[in-house]
Amino acid sequence: MKTDLEIKNDVLQELAWQPNVDETQIGVVVENGVVMLTGVVDNYLVKVAAEMAAKRVKGVKAFAGDIHVKYGTNFQKTDIEIGKAIVKAFEWNTAVPEDKISIEVHDGWVTISGEVEWAYQRDAAARVVESIKGVKWINNTITMKSVKITEDVTEKIAKAFKRSADIEADGITVDIIDGLxxxxxxxxxxxxxKAAEKAAYLSPGVDVIINELEVIDN
Known part of the structure; x- marks a missing residue:
């Protein structure tokens, strides 16, 4: 099992490996396998990339992000400009049902809400917003339409796990309890x-997932 110092060093190396991340802008604290990233970056995509990099490191049991986004004067946008850019980007993305999603922007903080049929649509909307200049933070409150979960959903999810190169399916059990x-x-x-949770969300009718998967470094 990795020590906190080993995990920290691995996180720092993973950050340095990212082409769009300046690791010198980011502080890394590790305590009992829990990683916290701190610092200020000039782009929301950099914040996302740094957080994803830390989560990929083996031995990281939990993650807490405290990276702030502060744009330079050349890239600062008004809330109206941000909102218009999001609307236009939604229109160009076929995975986003723009007519079902509402957008609110306040001081660069974006809230997207509404109801969609699939989890990938909700995730696609968030990814689109991430790419918009001026965005400092995203609150994704989009929900999915309630659809009855069929009896074969556990088998479908298990097959999805086995198809994924990012998931070791043999270590995961899928149960349906009270419709969840x-x-x-x-x-x-x-x-x-996270990959297992995302794969499970792609099954029809799955709206709530109780993710009790335990992260163990071996």
Whole structure:
């Protein structure tokens, strides 16, 4: 099992490996396998890239992000400009049902809300907003339409896990409890835990997932 110092060094190396991340702008604190990133960056995509990099490191049991986005004067946008850019980007993205999503912008903080049929549509909307200059933070409150979960959903999710190169399917159990999907078992990184949750969300009718997967470094 990795020590906190080993995890910290691995996170720093992973940050340095990212072409759009300046690791000197980001502080890394590790305590009992829990990683916190701090600092100020000039682009929301840099914040996302740094957080994803940390989550990929083996041995990271949990993550807390405290990276702030502060744009230079050349890239500062008004809330109206940000809102218009998001609307236009939604129109160009076929995965986003723009007529079902509402957008609110306040001081660069964006809230997207509404109801869609699929989890990938909700995720696509968030990814679009991430790419918009001027965005400092995203609150994704989009929900999915309630659809009855069929009996074969556990089998479908299990097959999705096996198709994924990012998930070790043998260590994960899928249960349906009171209409909710529960994931149990062992994974080896936060990114694998998140990948399993994302794969499960792609099944029809899955709106709430109880992710009890345990991150264990071995």
């Amino acid at each position: 999907v529960k994931l149990r078992g062992i994974v080896h990184s936060i990114s694998e835990k």
